[in-house]
Amino acid sequence: xxxIGVLGLQGAVREHVQAVEACGANALVIKSPSQLNExxxxxxxxxxxxxxxxxxxxxxxxxxxxxxxxxxPVFGTCAGLILLATHIRNSDMVHLGLLDMTVERNAFGxxxxxxxxxxxxxxxxxxxxxVFIRAPIIVSVGDDVDVLASIGDRIVAVxxxxxxxxxxxxxxxxxxxxTEHFIKLVSKQA
Ligand code: GLN
Numbered sequence: 424x425x426x427i428g429v430l431g432l433q434g435a436v437r438e439h440v441q442a443v444e445a446c447g448a449n450a451l452v453i454k455s456p457s458q459l460n461e462x463x464x465x466x467x468x469x470x471x472x473x474x475x476x477x478x479x480x481x482x483x484x485x486x487x488x489x490x491x492x493x494x495x496p497v498f499g500t501c502a503g504l505i506l507l508a509t510h511i512r513n514s515d516m517v518h519l520g521l522l523d524m525t526v527e528r529n530a531f532g533x534x535x536x537x538x539x540x541x542x543x544x545x546x547x548x549x550x551x552x553x554v555f556i557r558a559p560i561i562v563s564v565g566d567d568v569d570v571l572a573s574i575g576d577r578i579v580a581v582x583x584x585x586x587x588x589x590x591x592x593x594x595x596x597x598x599x600x601x602t603e604h605f606i607k608l609v610s611k612q613a
């Protein structure tokens with residue numbers, strides 16, 4: 424049986440738990456680093472990346488998360504994508520720094536704080552309703568990163584080996600194909 428952890432410090436935690444369970448896998452809300460030993464893969468939810476980072480530091484999560492992500496699949500959504508990135512535009516801040524990409528926070532601007540867009544996700548969905556909430560975009564990626572989805576020249580989903588990231592909230596549209604894709608990735612490696 425596959426168990427997916429959902430980092431439970433801040434943000435859209437419960438929605439990811441529901442999406443994982445809807446896909447037939449077990450979900451565990453992770454609130455302390457030792458719980459990482461109990462899961463086969465980890466979702467880092469959307470929320471507010473600076474707030475999540477403060478809690479990561481308060482609970483000594485940074486190194487355990489990094490070590491986990493080097494070994495096992497991690498799916499970062501929205502703020503979780505920012506946590507995975509190697510570079511954040513206009514900032515010296517690096518969180519896990521493992522997925523080779525430059526991200527720009529709040530990149531759609533105030534006029535489009537939150538919106539839905541139907542996107543094509545390579546090999547996963549032709550018509551995925553992607554929910555964006557004060558979303559980042561991926562400005563550029565390294566050679567080993569596979570671009571899965573874009574809106575014009577804005578990259579919104581990528582994969583690098585067992586690391587997956589989306590600028591949108593895949594758990595909110597009632598369409599679980601992106602979560603299923605991650606669970607498959609975890610199953611292959613578990
Ligand atoms: N704007 C948030 C940040 O910069 C991300 C928004 C989200 O996760 N929905 O962390």
